[in-house]
Each structure stands twice: as structure tokens, then as C-alpha cells.
Amino acid sequence: MMRPLVTLAVFIGLWWAVSAYGGIPPYMLPSPQAVGAALWTQRDYLAANAAVTLAEIGLGLAGGALLGAIAALAVAASPILQRWLLPVLVLSQAIPVFALAPLAVLWLGFGLASKVAMAMLVIFFPVTANFLDGLRRTEPGWLDLARTMNAKPVFVLLRLRLPAALPALASGLRVAAAVAPIGAILGEWVGASSGLGYVMLNANARIQPDLMFAALVLLMAIAIGLYVAVDKALRRLLRWAPGG
Amino acid sequence: MSPPGIVIEGLGLRYAGESIFENLSLTLPAGQFSVLLGPSGVGKTSLLRVIAGLEPPGSGSVHAEDGAPLAGRIAYMAQQDLLLPWADALGNVMLGASLRGVGRDADRAAALLERVGLGHRMRALPATLSGGERQRVALARTLYEDRPVVLMDEPFSALDAISRARIQELAAEVLQGRTVLLITHDPMEACRLGHHLWVLAGSPAALAPPLAVPGLPPRAPDDEAVLHLQGELLRRLAALSPA
Numbered sequence: 001m002m003r004p005l006v007t008l009a010v011f012i013g014l015w016w017a018v019s020a021y022g023g024i025p026p027y028m029l030p031s032p033q034a035v036g037a038a039l040w041t042q043r044d045y046l047a048a049n050a051a052v053t054l055a056e057i058g059l060g061l062a063g064g065a066l067l068g069a070i071a072a073l074a075v076a077a078s079p080i081l082q083r084w085l086l087p088v089l090v091l092s093q094a095i096p097v098f099a100l101a102p103l104a105v106l107w108l109g110f111g112l113a114s115k116v117a118m119a120m121l122v123i124f125f126p127v128t129a130n131f132l133d134g135l136r137r138t139e140p141g142w143l144d145l146a147r148t149m150n151a152k153p154v155f156v157l158l159r160l161r162l163p164a165a166l167p168a169l170a171s172g173l174r175v176a177a178a179v180a181p182i183g184a185i186l187g188e189w190v191g192a193s194s195g196l197g198y199v200m201l202n203a204n205a206r207i208q209p210d211l212m213f214a215a216l217v218l219l220m221a222i223a224i225g226l227y228v229a230v231d232k233a234l235r236r237l238l239r240w241a242p243g244g
Numbered sequence: 245m246s247p248p249g250i251v252i253e254g255l256g257l258r259y260a261g262e263s264i265f266e267n268l269s270l271t272l273p274a275g276q277f278s279v280l281l282g283p284s285g286v287g288k289t290s291l292l293r294v295i296a297g298l299e300p301p302g303s304g305s306v307h308a309e310d311g312a313p314l315a316g317r318i319a320y321m322a323q324q325d326l327l328l329p330w331a332d333a334l335g336n337v338m339l340g341a342s343l344r345g346v347g348r349d350a351d352r353a354a355a356l357l358e359r360v361g362l363g364h365r366m367r368a369l370p371a372t373l374s375g376g377e378r379q380r381v382a383l384a385r386t387l388y389e390d391r392p393v394v395l396m397d398e399p400f401s402a403l404d405a406i407s408r409a410r411i412q413e414l415a416a417e418v419l420q421g422r423t424v425l426l427i428t429h430d431p432m433e434a435c436r437l438g439h440h441l442w443v444l445a446g447s448p449a450a451l452a453p454p455l456a457v458p459g460l461p462p463r464a465p466d467d468e469a470v471l472h473l474q475g476e477l478l479r480r481l482a483a484l485s486p487a
Contacts, residue, residue: 139326141324142326142328144293144296144298144320145320145322145326145339146343147297147298148296148298148318149339149343149344149389150315150316151340152343152344155343155344155345156343159342160343163328163330164328240329240369241329241330242329
């Protein structure tokens with residue numbers, strides 16, 4: 001608990017020293033005090049926009065994780081799907097998500113939907129890939145045992161391979177929690193009327209670096225908080241898994 | 245159902261171009277404990293897997309003496325306990341029912357755990373059990389399947405001497421009357437539990453004529469016949485192992 005606080009204090013100290021004595025003009029690097037002041041005076045405006053971004057990330061995470069898990073299960077359950085869907089999934093990763101952001105806004109509008117879609121897009125693949133990997137690596141001894149027990153394939157998938165792959169799914173969800181904000185902010189940059197990404201673009205255009213940095217600080221807090229929350233929840237749920 | 249004897253006829257198996265065994269024949273007597281010994285890597289586990297139907301025989305056949313198919317009449321206990329880490333002892337015992345999608349009989353599972361001496365640990369997760377306790381759960385899971393034929397691949401080899409001696413007695417008691425094939429490295433285990441002992445050796449592997457052990461299993465570890473035969477087995481196995 002102490003170490004992150006010390007790291008944070010050292011970081012802010014360095015930031016302060018560079019802004020005070022580094023000869024960098026405040027419109028390029030505002031001081032920590034100025035950013036703190038912006039955080040306080042603009043708290044209502046920032047909180048309202050942070051809530052929008054948080055909703056985009058949360059919905060994107062839930063939707064992307066659900067879709068990713070379903071895709072992985074479908075591919076694991078059916079060799080035909082594996083042959084047809086897997087190459088498409090891998091190929092889809094070759095398209096840069098950045099290039100899709102304008103399309104998402106064009107098709108889904110300036111509101112929540114396009115940002116949620118972008119977050120889902122970046123989350124989907126790590127969840128699918130990790131979960132599928134887990135589903136394919138079931139302990140062979142368990143599968144032998146299941147065969148001698150005359151197990152039905154559907155129950156082997158749902159009651160043996162799926163729970164055994166949950167730690168792998170958890171790894172995918174941790175990555176997803178870390179990258180989810182990227183999708184949401186990207187969507188906001190391309191076209192939005194609210195959200196922290198929108199605040200940053202606006203503040204930048206109006207030469208309000210303190211406000212821009214304040215939004216960035218909030219965004220980092222959201223990203224870290226989300227990761228820690230997901231990590232804690234997964235560890236609690238998967239207490240049986242070594243190293244959870 | 246009365247347990248069938250198992251007839252293995254002219255069995256051959258190749259792995260990666262190398263012949264593991266050729267033209268192997270033996271009959272596992274109905275309702276008795278047969279024990280298979282032999283040096284590591286000689287093909288004991290392969291033989292067991294072929295009998296269990298987990299691997300197809302290269303040539304030859306495995307069938308039940310009564311002519312009915314063997315599939316669905318075999319329970320299998322591996323070297324590892326293969327307990328599911330997320331399920332408690334009770335859930336692990338009923339694994340077969342879960343995987344077949346039929347109703348789980350918790351009362352029967354509880355009674356079996358009681359029988360293997362784990363009545364007080366029914367809700368325990370495998371990680372909280374000792375190695376001996378885990379193999380007891382695996383034994384209860386095998387019994388829950390209630391199959392007339394039981395194949396065991398060194399299930400007790402990782403246990404300490406005391407736990408092993410206890411679970412051997414338990415296994416002999418609860419598996420009585422079934423057709424059992426036990427693979428082991430331990431001559432003492434073989435002599436305590438087996439009605440008949442086979443030694444598999446050579447490349448391709450062949451069977452020496454079986455040794456019959458006098459008296460009924462489980463025999464006491466200091467039983468005269470056990471001690472004598474154990475010495476004899478050790479000599480045979482040592483002669484087969486490269487120095």
C-alpha cells in the first residue's frame with residue numbers, strides 16, 4: 001500500500017520541480033498546483049464528463065467481455081466455427097482500431113453507442129484469445145477421465161473445460177480492463193459532445209492546459225481504479241486457482 | 245452385475261515408429277486383483293490405456309469374457325488424483341454424474357466419502373486436502389461410478405509410506421469382488437494387494453508367467469509370503485533394470 005503512494009509522491013515532486021525550474025512555459029506544462037486548482041474549481045464539469053466516460057468504459061467492458069466469452073465458447077464447441085471464425089477473428093485484429101473510430105461515429109452517432117462500440121472492439125480480442133487458449137488447454141488427464149465416465153461433450157465443455165479456463169479468461173479480462181479506456185477516449189476524440197476525451201480536446205483548443213491535465217489525471221485514476229477493481233474481484237472469485 | 249474377466253489377445257502397439265509391445269496376450273481373472281509391474285517406460289501405462297479404451301490397439305483385441313462390450317463398464321484411476329480444484333470433495337465424487345448430465349446422488353456420494361474416512365471433509369476444496377486425502381476422494385469418485393472393472397495406474401505412488409499402507413488396505417476392501425488391474429512400481433504394494441502378479445519387461449515388452457500370491461488381500465506387510473515374494477520380485481525387477 002505504501003509503495004504506490006511513494007511512487008506517486010515522487011512523480012508529483014518531479015513534475016513540480018520541472019514545471020518550476022525547468023524553464024517550460026505553463027501553457028506546455030502546467031504546475032501540479034494549477035492542475036489541482038483546475039480539478040477543484042471545475043469539479044462539477046469534470047465529474048459530469050468523467051461519469052460519461054466511465055459509463056462508456058463500463059458498458060464496453062461488459063459487452064466486449066460477454067461477446068468475447070461467447071465467441072471463444074462457440075469456437076471451442078464447434079470445429080466448423082473454429083475453421084471459419086478463427087481466421088476472421090485474427091484478421092480483424094489486423095485492422096487498426098483507430099481507423100474504425102470515424103466509422104463507428106458515422107454509423108452510431110455522437111452519443112454513447114459509438115464509444116461503447118469502440119471500447120468493445122478493443123476488448124473483444126484479448127478476452128476471446130485468452131479464454132480460447134484456456135479452453136484448449138484442458139488438463140489431458142481430466143479429458144481421459146471424462147471419456148471413461150461416458151461424459152457428454154456439452155457437459156465436458158460447460159462443467160470441465162469452461163471452469164478450468166476461467167483463470168485464462170481472468171487474464172483476458174485484466175488486459176481488457178487496462179485497454180478499455182483507449183477505445184472510449186478514441187471514440188470521444190473522433191466526435192463527441194461529452195466525456196473526458198471531449199474535455200481534453202476542448203481545453204487544448206482553448207489553451208487551458210490545466211484543465212486538460214486535470215481531465216488526464218481523472219482518466220488515469222479511472223483506468224487504474226478499474227484495473228484494481230477487476231483484479232480484486234477476479235482474485236476473490238477464483239480463489240481456488242493457484243496464483244489466482 | 246458380476247464382474248467380467250478381461251481377455252487381451254495378440255495386442256500390439258506402436259508409438260512413434262517404435263514397437264511398444266507385440267502379440268501380447270493375457271487374461272485378467274474376473275473379480276480379482278491383478279497387478280502389473282515392470283521397469284519405467286516399458287509400456288504399462290500404454291497397456292492400461294488400451295484396455296480403458298483411451299487408445300486404439302495397433303493390432304489384436306481387448307474384450308470381456310462374457311462377450312458384452314467393455315465400454316461403460318470400466319472406471320479409471322490415474323497417477324494424479326485429477327480432482328477438479330474448483331469443486332469440493334463431494335462435487336468431485338459426483339463428477340461422473342455431472343459430466344453425463346444425469347441427477348447427482350449426494351447421499352450416495354456422502355456415504356462413499358464416509359467410507360473412505362473423509363466424512364468430515366465433504367465441503368473441503370482439494371487444495372486444502374493432504375495427498376492421501378486427495379487420493380481417497382479419487383477412490384470415492386471411482387467407487388461412485390460403480391463399474392465392475394477398475395483400472396489403476398500407480399494411484400498411490402506419490403503418497404508417504406503410512407498413507408500408502410492405509411489406502412492400500414482401504415482399496416483392497418472397497419474394490420473387493422471387482423476385476424481390478426493395478427499398475428505399480430512398489431513390490432510391497434503388489435504383494436499385499438494382488439491375487440496375481442505380472443511382470444512386463446523387454447523391448448518390445450513381453451510378459452513373464454504370472455506369480456500367484458497365497459492368501460487373501462489385503463495381506464499384512466509382515467506376512468511371511470508377502471516378504472518372501474517381495475524379495476523375489478525385487479530380484480526380478482532389479483535384473484530387468486539397467487544398472
